[in-house]
Amino acid sequence: MKPHFVPSLVLSLALSGLTTAQEVVRSNESPARSTAEKPADAPRDPAIESARRQQDSLTMENLVEAERLKKETNALRAEITRLKMERELMGEKNAMEDAKRIQADREADIKFIREKDRLIKEAEFTRIQAEKLANELKSVQSQSAIEITKLQNDISRIETSAKRSQYADSLPEYLAKPLRDAGVVVVS
Structure with missing residues (x-):
């Protein structure tokens, strides 16, 4: 059986991913702030500072890109989940329609x-009555023939x-x- 995804679950996963990314950005910003807040004790090498700024810039770009990709991934996951839920809903609807159709077919059957049994019983009853009436008719015909x-x-x-009385009784x-x-x- 497929797991059911709830939109609020997907939203909470997306938000938890967003919070994690924000925490990473904050944790990465903290060392930069702490180094910026430290008093410059010793003069720093401009090449190192330039490389550090470039590294911080690339780190920020990577974090922004990672966050964008995470949002896209979460959006795609949410879309996939929505489509799966839609497909499952359509499957459930089809199953319900099939069940209704099968039930209607069973009821019709x-x-x-x-109706067929009723008609068979009526036909059998009518046949028996016809045979009975035919037998009664034959009986009546036989009795009538006997009477005739x-x-x-x-x-x-x-x-x-x-005729005999006329012949025998006459003088x-x-x-x-x-x-x-x-x-x-x-001769008479």
Whole structure:
């Protein structure tokens, strides 16, 4: 896991670096002041004094340059830290968006599965009801066919018995002339 940098931490590091540089400048100035404050006991060599001034000047320039470089370095470090934090923030945002998208996908999948299960149950229930109704229809058709057959049998029996009753119950009729002119016998 990457460490989290806080801007105040970066600022405090930059300020502590600045204070250290200022202390170095002050410590370097102190000997110069102490030598300047000392009474000149002996005459000094002008070449040595010139070299010393040049050395002090170069030391001051080096300190100023070091301070400038330290400030630039601190600024670059702060910029790097800011960019790292930005990158990490973007990563966190992307992770949150991914998590939200995954959660939304899961919820959509769950909703889809529930809807699919509901539709499957409804379809199964409807199929069972249709089979039940088809079976009931077949039963009614069978019963109706049986009733129709019974009624047709009853009708046939009634018609047959009616015809038979007409033939069997009627008294024989005797014709006065059972023969016709052509010699055909009439049977009734």
